[in-house]
Amino acid sequence: MNIFRKVFLSFLGLTALTLLITLGLARWSFDQGFLNFVAGLEQQRLSLLGDTLANTYSRKNKWQPVIKKGLAYYLDPIPTRGGRPPRLSQPSPLMSSPHDQGARPPPRPREHGNDAPPTALFNAQGEWLTGSKPKSDAKEVLNHAIYLEGEKVGELRSWLDTIPERSLASSFSMQQRYASIGIGLLCLLIAGAASWLLARRLTAPVKDVLHGVERLSRGVYDVNLDTLRQDELGTLMRNLNGLSHILNETRSAKNRWFADISHELRTPLTILIGELDALEAGIRPFGPEQVESLKHEALLLHRLVDDLYQLSMSDVGGLKYHFSLVDISESIENVRAALNAKALQKGVTVSATIAQPVYCLVDPQRLEQLFINLLNNAILYTDTGGEIVLSLSQHGNKVTFEINDTLPGVPQADCAKLFDPLYRQNASRNRSAPGAGLGLTICRNIVIAHQGIISASPSSLGGVCIRVELPAAKE
Known part of the structure; x- marks a missing residue:
């Protein structure tokens, strides 16, 4: 796996993890806040329902009329003919709206005729009277005591954690969940594109450096990288340019060195060979003057070889020093x-x-x-x-x-x-x-x-x- 993929996957993975944690915490916070909101609305509904039931109880000081008609009769927020209780101040926001606002729905004799949370009526001793059956495993129970002339005569209980799936609250919660998933996927897509662009931008100078090093390894020393960056990669590029310049100068110096050494050695050797050829051909007579000329050129060669030896020894630290x-x-x-x-x-x-x-x-x-x-x-x-x-x-x-x-x-x-x-x-x-x-x-x-x-x-x-x-x- 190349460095581009590593950087891209690192950015994308970190972004996805952060997004997942953020959406999870946001969803948890929404659920908690929404549950409190639903509980407040349900408390308001139970309060209105409690007032209605208290008026009914005050007529005969007993719950028989309510038990006979059933709690669902009083839970229906829409007034009907035939002596139904007066309509509550407002319908429960947890209920589904009818398809036709102008038409009255048919009578619903079922106990759970609406989409509100399951609700039940208990007497002052906590005994169930009517409504939804008590749920022993319920976790979110909302209680509302019914008082008449300062005396507790009953209690209403609603189970919020069993809100029907077709209720407005449940539908709204589901919509928010789908919206969160959609937002998360959209953010992940944007994060993927941003990670790709960022990884490409960050790895571009690295690729330039790798290309420059590859050229140097092939003996091509004309590397000239961008030195405008002010970070560590910019420093590396400047150092690589400096190394390229030094290597280029070293190669040029080596070539000049070979050319100069060849020149310095060739000149006295050419003179020596010319002098010896002239003596051999009899063009010049052999005498002290010719010997002195040959000796002079031989001394030049000796001095050059000696200097080269001393220079090489001093460069490699081979000269011994006794201080x-x-x-x-x-x-x-x-x-x-x-x-x-x-x-x-x-x-x-x-x-x-x-x-x-x-x-x-x-x-x-x-x-x-x-x-x-x-x-x-x-x-x-x-x-x-x-x-x-x-x-x-x-x-x-x-x-x-x-x-x-x-x-x-x-x-x-x-x-x-x-x-x-x-x-x-x-x-x-x-x-x-x-x-x-x-x-x-x-x-x-x-x-x-x-x-x-x-x-x-x-x-x-x-x-x-x-x-x-x-x-x-x-x-």
Whole structure:
């Protein structure tokens, strides 16, 4: 059973149960109120009948005339010739109306000639005299005492729970029951239609989400669901759109990664094969110059493979870290001294403003690798005659290392991309600057492993500012 049917049947079942309880309580309340209404009308009828019977009793101080004529004679509300009792003020509403209001019905000698509740007359001692036979199992009995000059001379009793089915009260009650059933069926039909519409509306976004997940599972990442909803389903749709965007970017990055790696590996391999083919064909003589060229391309391949290995190890957490308390100012000075000759060879000056000592809990080998990669990157991408400025400072429990260089610079929008693998601002990926573009990615992973933050921004010197924040050692 799908979710639409579950929601529809849940709404319909809950509505039907509520409707059934409501109609049942309404019917019970109607029956109770209607019974009280009937009892009030019957009490009024018995009161009028009691007055008539009291007048008859007062003539001879006994009930023989009433017993002789029968109580039905006095229950008939329509006057007749021949000395019938005067008509009561109004007929009982429990009686059925004649078919013809202008014609008098024939005499009814039967005791139950009308449709009123069964009624009987008892004497003052509670002995039955005339009328309907007493019913021992009756539950609703209405009593009316007959007094004459302050003395009780008799009693009228009516059994309300045995009202004839053809009576007006019974007919009205039956009509109300049928009306309640009809109203209940109509409400159930309306509730079914409303439940269907509501279930369809509620499950529509769920179906959209399922369709989106199905597309993602098939590798189709162009999912774009409606995000205007402000409920939990809207949040789920927005998250699914975000997941689709991330998966699409990841696939694009993977494709770019393969293309970039293929390019970086193919270029030195092509040069090596070309050099070897030229030597084999005798086009070029074998000598120190050719050996140096071959060695240069082999070193490029070695550096690329080594960077790829370190990057993959850092991504999967395979690099081992051995933390110890280190004065990182000494590490920076050592790296600057080691790479100063390379910078001077390119015509780039390296200056430093370093606070000493600055202690951090780090892995000395990985930290030195971090500083070497950052300084190497700055030297490679700084124009001849440029300048590189190193700075190290400590503020509270935070240590900040910055490396600023001169032109060329990087726009602010592209600064965050510098830490992406194989990213170069030049889309043609010319080889004017050696390296595969993995150094800053490795640096980011090293900083994250030390619970630090690394970021890039345009430098005040015109180039790029790389900022590294590390937690200071606790004293």
